[in-house]
Amino acid sequence: MFIKKNIYEQKSFGPVRWMKDNKGYSTLETNKEIGGHDIVKYDARSGTRSVLVSANQLIPEGKNEPITISDYKWSLDNNKLLLFTNTRKVWRYHTRGDYWVLDLKTNKLVRLGQSLPTATLMFAKFSPDASKVAYVSELNIYSENLESHKIDQITKDGGGNIINGTFDWVYEEELNCRDGFRWSPDGENIAYWQSDTKDVGTFYIINNVDSIYSKPIPLPYPKVGTELSTVKVGVVSVDGGATKWFKVPGDPKNNYLARMDFIPNSKEVMIQQLNRRQNTNKIWVGDIENMELTTIMTEKDEAFLDIHDDVRWLENEKYFTWSSERDGWLHLYKVSRDGKVIQPITKGDFDVVEINSIDPKGGYVYYIASPDNFTQRYLYRSRIDGKGDAERITPSTNSGQSSYQISNDAKWGIQVFQNAVTPPIYSLISLPNHKQKRILEDNKELKNKFDALALNSKEFVKVNIGDVLLDAYMIKPKDFDASKTYPLLFYVYGEPAASTVQDNWAGGSLWDQYMAQKGYVVMSVDNRGTKTPRGNKWRKSIYGQIGILASEDQSKAAKEILKTYDFLDSSRVGIWGWSGGGQMTLNCMFKYPEIYSSGLAVSFVSDQRLYDATYQERYMGLLEDNAKGYHDGSPINFAQNLEGNLMIMHGTADDNVHYQSFEMLVNKLIKHNKMFNMMSYPMRAHRINERENTSYHLRETMEVFWEKNLPAGGR
Known part of the structure; x- marks a missing residue:
């Protein structure tokens, strides 16, 4: 081959x-x-x-x-x-x-x-x-x-269950914490995180393929409702000696020290302490000389809070910038050092997606936003003093998504522009006029190859499910004939961590396009709660009901789509997804069997109690407070309702979503005498791409399943 x-x-x-x-x-x-x-x-x-x-x-x-x-x-x-x-x-x-x-x-x-x-x-x-x-x-x-x-x-106690200067699995995965130490501004001290995993439950990945005897691989991994690492922040002289520890109030096993950094030109650190429910973030300032702590601000939300990395000190460290959803939209604020003055920098009915540059000398903050189209991204700027309206910088000719790497003086930027039919174009631009100086990489060769395929481009559409309008995309077969009816294949994710319906290149969506070429109409819908800039209400709507509201939105969207487009065959509807999308696939298959005749779930969570505490508790609340939500959002509890064709796939070395989820679902399906297809990939992790020929084999396995269970082509 x-x-x-x-x-x-x-x-x-x-x-x-x-x-x-x-x-x-x-x-x-x-x-x-x-x-x-x-x-x-x-x-x-x-x-x-x-x-x-x-x-x-x-x-x-x-x-x-x-x-x-x-x-x-x-x-x-x-x-x-x-x-x-x-x-x-x-x-x-x-x-x-x-x-x-x-x-x-x-x-x-x-x-x-x-x-x-x-x-x-x-x-x-x-x-x-x-x-x-x-x-x-x-x-x-x-x-x-x-x-x-x-x-x-500098430290000598690291090893075993003690981690200095970096983090355990869950801090890295769910709080984006990797680099766990900071130089002081004068270079004399180092502040660092220490994690103690001794009370964290150990999950074992079993390697059965690289030796004649199995080898267990231990992974400290806090599942829902179990013990977290004990985490603290200390300061040590770069010349060595004993570490001094900040005594942050609260149980260190039931709070996260999610961020820590030195305040410039000072002997103080700012520490963000997130409670276990992740709906309260206390901001502490700690003096590294006397180790005293002062609370300067507390951020709260009825549902959950996201951690943002948008702190920049201004005016000789008298103020700092801070991102918050306190007015219902994600905006940037200017906060006094004591936390008593909080002034908006950006404002309006839109979310700030990303801060690109804060230019105190020029008086502007540059950021990504998309007030009018949630599938697109543009560069805007607002005055740091909060006066005036947001000013769009990206020209209207760049319809799609743009990201930027901006110089410290905000006079130059590297723009990466793309959309669903345009692979990334890297350009040097001047600011604020956004004049293109030169193209650094245009991916023209790739563009020509892709255009030569003469495929049907993604069509972005709206789906009205009654109480909300959802974004979706559709890809039709190359030889599409509107007088015929075609099978409908949904690609789904649906969790708060990402979004599928975006006007970006996404590698050309080659798998979607391949399936469309086979004779499927491929669609994807962003249900409520997905990571799109639609405000606090949109994002927090799923709180306490992961897998419940989203699968309901997906089912309503499927019904509305089938009613709207005459060329879709309601007897041939399939759905598939990976990770959170695998869980969504199972929930849709088990809860709405009258809609979906076939489903394929990859690397999925079958029972939400099996996933890590930090992610699941953020969006579902604590198990003790929401046992019914955890039950109703977990597809394993509805496996008895399976009617259609199901294929499940998982890597046995998945350190993120454990193979345990796969085996427990298999056990439940067998109990209820449900017929299904399954494929395990030995010692492959969450992306199932390690070892020879894995990705090709996985995709071919998927293709064979669809050809057999969801007949392609117009009729």
Whole structure:
């Protein structure tokens, strides 16, 4: 069997780093003579190219090839370069590997942590004066002098159940916490998180394929209602010594220390403490000298709160910026250091999707929003003083989605523009006039290949289910004939973590297009609660009823769609999804069997009590308060209602949604004598893409199921 790969692979540009002077940016370019990458600088105004670091400079002594650059960081003065290479996966991301430092003044290239095991360093970062680098290795924090390369071990108790300077599985996955330490502004201290997982339940992944005896792989993983890690924040001198700990009020097992960072030009840290129900966020300021804590603000919500990384200190640290949904929409606010003055910066009936740049000198904040079309994204700016209306910066000709990497002085930006028919186009633009200076990567080759297929583009439509209007997309078969009727295949996600109906490239939606070519009308609908900029009411509508309201919305949408379009065959309706979408597929199949004749669920949660506490309790509340919601939202409790054709698939090494969910559902289906198809992928994780030929086999298995159980083509 010969499989040609990457035919429709898209090109990117970067990674880009804006230089200290804001007049140019650095990026990676292949060195065609010796391989590896050069780090080059482009002047933004003139486009002049200069090589800052040649791949020749990145050849370690005694080696013949330059190191492979996975990521790189400049020191504040741009005189030193920190290079990340030889990476390894920790949980679900490549955050462990080797770090090298290149001193541009001496041209000296040195691997850090040479007395430590290779490929164990994490989150290396320069001290403010770039005289040292701190990093984590095997759950302890180290500091290395860049002149002598003397290594000092800052913490010594890490290992086993004690984690210093990084996080356990659930903090990384659900609170986006990975890098767990911070340099003080004066470079004399390090503040860090410590997690103790001793009371967290251990889930075992079983490896049955790499040895003649099975090997259990332990994973501390807090499931709904069980113990969390005990987490605290401490401060230690970079010269070593005992750690001083902040005594944050409240049970450390039933609160999250979700964010911590130093306030610039101070000896204080800001700590965000989120309660277990995740509906109250207390903001503390801690003095690292006397270890006293002061509460400056408390954010509350009747449902749940999301953590935002939008804190920027202004006016000599007298104020900071803060994102909040307090007026019903997600907006940016200016808050005084004592928390007593809270002034809106952005305002209006729209959500701020992402903060791109806060420019105190120019007086503006630049951000992504989409007031008029929830499937699109545009750059806006508002005055930091809150005066005037939001000003759209992205031109109307760029209809779709744009993201930006903006220079610190907000005069330049790298724009990435895309929509459902346009692969990403990387451009250098000037601000605030948004004038395109040059195209950095246009993906024209990919665009031409895709256009040559002459496929039907995604059609974005609205679905009225009575009390709300939902966004949806539709892809028709290439040879579509409106006089015939076609099977309808829904792709679903439906959880608060993401959205499927977006006017972006999404890799060309190749699987959707492939299924459309086979003779299916492919659709996807964003039910209430999905991650779209439709305000607090939209997002919080699903609180306490994950899997309940969403599957109801999906069923109503399916009925309305079948009623609206005469070319759809109501006897041939299928639904499929992955992860949360797998759970949604099962809920729809079991609760609305009269609609869906076939379903395919991948890497799904069958019982919400089996998933991690942080995610599930955020959206469902505590089990003790909402036992009925957990029961009614879990498809396993309705497996007896299965009538149609069902296929379930799972990886046995899934550290996110455990294979346990799969086996428990299988057990329940057998109990009720329900016939179904199943496929297990040994030692594959949540994305089921590890090991040889896995992705191809999975997709072919899916295709065979649909061909057999949901006959394709117009009739």
